[in-house]
Amino acid sequence: MINKVVTRVLTVALLLFLVAGTGLFATGSDESDGEKPTLIWVTSVQGGREPEENPLFEDEVERLTGIRVQLVKPPGSEYTTKLTTMLASGEQVDIAYAGGGTYVSFVEQGLLEPLTDRIAASPVLSDPKIIDPAEWERVRSPDGEIYGVFNKFEQGTLPIVRGDWLDKLGLAEPQTFDDFYDVLYAFTYDDPDGNGIDDTYGMAIGYTLYDTVGLFGAYGLMRGWAYDEGGEFYSPYATDAAIPVYEWLAKIYADGLLEPNFITNNSGAFRELFMTDKSGMNWYWAAWVGLYNQQVHAEDPNNPFEARGIAPPEGPGGRLLKAGGDGFMVVPGLSEYKDEAFQVAEFWHTYDGNVISTLGILGHDYNMVDGKYVLTEIGEAHAMDHGAPQPKSLAWVNPFGELPGFDEAAAIVRDYALPQMATAHDKIWEDITRGEAAKIILGDITAAQGVANMRARFAEEGIGRY
């Protein structure tokens, strides 16, 4: 009897489950009820600094634009996978952030809505006082269309040193490879932190080569892929011209000047080493010069720590740094709310858009007191970064000024940086180049063998002229 009752209860539950699954009880979409649509905004950079801040960010966007958005922020390491899966499965995505190779691949796949006409008609985005028209030309695709709106001014990466260590050890800012070697040597062996213990390294980096572009740039070599005279891909880092740079890196590793975890370090690891007196140099974004200074002094205002951006070494090829790869706000072709999505991208470059992308949310990150911006404690901790710490808009002036050291670092980037070409083969480039470079630096193979291996492995993958 009990068995019969249990079976019937389970059966009824099952039927309810199946009926619910068919959507017979669904109430219809927001729009059919006459409500405003909610745009799905998939991003890894814009929005709240903490997940719980995202709803506040969404409300703030609605307050300023009248458009309701819902942020979807997959973890950074899985971002591309998640976004691709959403697009491939036809899930609703109305605005998405896409950077570098991802953007190029999306364009090649025909996933994105061309925004050329909308940009030309936009009083904000077509205003040369806001965005330099040459920038739009730079990102125009071979088919003549523009598929994305810039997210921010992408700055670039440069060598960042402990300025206070340079001063303390009586060293000038290095200019050549030999100077860089001497500075790194002193940072390693001359006890720059004065604690009497041999616990410092000259330089700490991550992901093997990370943003040491300036070293290769001294020989005129740009990171990633380039086109040769025949119009075929090749990797400048896999040419014989790069051999002296690998040999220099191998020497600083062998001499103990390069922090040994350089292959497995992530950016958080080498930043931590830099901020805790364990390394005197790293290669990173110009914005981080200011952030390093702000974060260390927020902990201890009396700390003599000074992060300083410096020019890369000068070599036979002059000086060259990498400008940040463009990141774009894109509108998928399948979005039902393309006009609203574009309005959000346009808003991002208005004054209010610049405020939310930097300072953050009114009443949460900042308040207006007597017509002046005042950061809250949370706003201070968020360091004026809610997706675009340096907006692309030429009209933007941060009411708080920039963080200490940033302006000087940004000037160096402006002087020497060029953007890396984004391609769909960037991941393979990273894998092969970094793998062989690491073996060279560790001393397992010679630099000549390493670059030959790179070329052989590119050939194995059938990429470029190899």
Add this chain to the structure above:
Amino acid sequence: MRSIGRTAYRIRKDWMLYLLILPAVVYFILFAYLPVVDGTNISFQDYRFVGESKYIGFQNYQTVFDTAGFWRVFRNTIILGFSNVVLTAFIPMFLAMMLNEVMFSPWKRFVQTILYLPHLFSWVVVGGIWIFILAPNGGIVNAIRGLFGADPVFFLVKENLARPLYIGINLWKQAGYVCILFLAAIAGINPELYEAAMIDGAGGFKRAMYITVPELLRTLKVVLLLNVMGALRIFDQIYVMRNEVVAPKVDVLMYYVYIRGLEQFDLGYAAAISVFIFAITLVITLTSRRLMKYHV
């Protein structure tokens, strides 16, 4: 005709049970079988996310088999996968037999817990732990080596150590779980068999060889078969622990599929490899079942 009638009778008789099993059947059709069909279809296309995808016959398969990188990855998968199959079956069995001889219960439970604990961690945690343990700067192993004056070694980027390390770490993570399966099987062995053997003068080694091992064969078959089915599907460990230096030695098929499909958007190519993995796994599993006489 008669058998159809019998089946219809059974369904009528136990219709509620068949209804209850329906969600599971629907689930497998939707999320296991249909994707296989869809993936196979994509593998014959120059697939595009938007717009028309052209059918290109076996071209994706041709490209896969002509790419040297694919065969390197396939070789890695076979080496890592089948080392895992064997080691994570026999070593836990051996450990379980040893543990079973421990008479002091608190110690036995303690060792069991220590062995089982790594299984509870995700690969992200396990990878982080081992990257920390083996790091040249600040890693525990190198700190101990340093006490004896040895130079630090960057274990995780040594090509010759990569496969043994990855196999060993996988064993460290999985051994405890499999060991518990064997311990449960040992607990089910009739104690009278041991008593009779002892009366006949059999020592510990003979009891293990002639009673415990044969009694564990059924569990061993299950463990081996489960391991075989997962052999070509290694992914998490590689995704978390690989670095570019050891990549040529440890990159596996599933990682290759992930990179080609979701990072490079070459879905037709990735689908062709997926179908290949599916086919090979099916063949190996069926062959293993036959060789092991699984149902005997």
